[in-house]
Amino acid sequence: MSSSSHHSHQDAPLGARAAMPPVRRQRGTKVRRQRVKAAWLFLAPMLIALTLVAGWPLMRTFFLSFTDASLSDLGSANLIGFENYLVYDDGRWFGVLADSVWWQSVWNTVYFAVVSVSLEVVFGVIVALILNAEFKGRVIVRAAVLIPWAIPTIVSAQMWAWMLNDQFGIINHLLMVAGIIDSPIAWTASATYSMWAVIMVDVWKTIPFVALLVLAALQMLPKDCYEAAEVDGIHPVRVFFKVTLPLITPALMVAVIFRLLDALRVFDVIYVLTSNSTSTMSMSVYARQQLVEFQDVGYGSAASTLLFLIIALATIAYLYLGRKQIQLGGD
């Protein structure tokens, strides 16, 4: 834009610059140029901050993944190529990609992400539909629904750890009183149930987020097609699947992808609820354990880099879908 106006200047004869219209135009570009300059000036602090805390550290993580750096002595790292990722030595494969615990953590993370996000979407839509109805005390119910979202993940993990306590937890107590189980379940310790305990806590905590996004979409829907459906006597369940669901799908997709990206980097809830147990270990827990507990920065950085690549792929998919959706939404 600025280049085209610049171009028109050069074409104008020198004397014409003094004439009225070009002066106005020149003043316009001057203001524009000043504004663009100010814009970059205003962006600079943010860009510097993001470079310092995101860009540069990310580059360093990539670099460190090709070294044998240790946490106690980051300075004296030697380049070792792809050895942290995969290396064949003495008849055996070594490296993150050859570690069965890493693959276990990849599987755990994907399983966790898919199951918890699916449950969150189903329950989130139900809660949103309830909140979208008009009834007395709606504000109170909405505030109550927001509570799990506001509670720190660490705290919700501890609250649930207590409720899920194998000996004294209320959940085992209720299940036994109801006759569903005859002996207490070690929810957070057993390999079979611990992943479900983690999912339970995450679903509880993030239903509000999905519900609020869906609610926002529901409130923007046109009222007239519902009135038409009611006049025609169409069953509400049918109306939901034929009218509501297609209309809120874009918002639902955004919520799903936000939540999926979030779930793929899960750390807090798993770390607090089940510590470093391999049956629930996520990719983030694995990478941090290597980095901090085993002090192997090179190896841990390799795992972090792989996690980053997985999430980057998911993000690119999101941007692609997002663009499609904007095109669809823009008619």
Add this chain to the structure above:
Amino acid sequence: MNSRQLAKIAKRVGFWALIAVIMVYAVFPFYYAVITSVKPSSDLFRVELWPSTWNLDNYAQIFSQSSFVRAIFNSIIVAFSVVFIALLLGITASYALGRVRFRGRSTVLLVILGVSMFPQVAVLSGLFEVIRALNLYNNPAGLILSYTIFTLPFTVWVLTTFMKQLPMELEEAAIMDGATPWVTITKVFLPLMWPAMATTGLLAFIAAWNEFLFALTFTLTDAQRTVPVAIALLSGGSAYELPWGPIMAASVVVTVPLVILVIIFQRRIVSGLTAGAVKG
């Protein structure tokens, strides 16, 4: 009573039952933490929905620990500083991104969106290095710095959305009067942006207050920890017997301010969350 009226009543009962289930599901874990926290330790292992006896011993115990009081103090400092920095950098950046058309604008927006998708673990080793180089290891200032990675992109994103919605005429008048961009921001936009800033500030506060991974990794001693780490690391005499009473008391102490904030500002929070995601 005919069948149609009956169906109508059944529908209403079902509806309110569903609301009751949702309410209990959302609130019960917090309620249970509260009643656990006021139980004397002898009653702790009796499962009940209403405490038969209660006292504030667990609260007295956690507040007598200097490390927990210190952790609350650290959390407050970190959260407020993070909010201040995020809003300061966010409002200027969002003016540039929301009001000025310039080349590279969409690239900057894309970068910001990309950073907000970052897994925190991916920058852990690099950030550890930066924090050590700046001599901020085991220092809340290191946390303030590192938290900008997730508060700043979000703040800029939401504020830009709000900034775009303000009418063009406002700014044209200021430009006509020859106001510089800085004056335009402080005199024209700032007064109008207060609601949006309250929303994003609140969300940034909650995010900083709740953060765990960086706080766990970049601090070492009890005196420098924030509340989430302090609660996660509370342990009793043995590995098998966690001090559930004090843990629940500490959990309630950290959560109550947030629950109050959410109840007061629920409208703002909802608008902030949906502006960040739906309009993204």
